[in-house]
Amino acid sequence: MIFGTLRGVAHAGAYGNTRAVVAAFKLNPTQLRIANYISRAPDNAEDEYVSQHPEVARICEGNVVIEKLSLGANKVSTQ
Secondary structure, three states: OEEEEEEEEEEEOHHHOOOOOEEEEEEEEEEEEEOOEEEEOOOOOOOOOOOOOOEEEEEEOOEEEEEEOOOOOOOOOOO
16 A cells, blocks of 8 residues: 555565555556556556546456555455
8 A cells, every 4th residue: 555656666466466456545657567467557648647536456357457446345355
């Protein structure tokens, strides 16, 4: 969990743990890796994007997805 903006390269999911997540108030990485899955910012990424809510990156159906962080009934588990 990053209590600010994530920039640069981030790795999560040691030893191939695909249940690992990366969460931040603003996800703006140049590269994000979870287990063996790698994602990078699009070439036309807008630098001025300001998120209105915390975000989480996780693996969903074999893809790295970034979505609004929800701590309700469908809470993201980091275990």
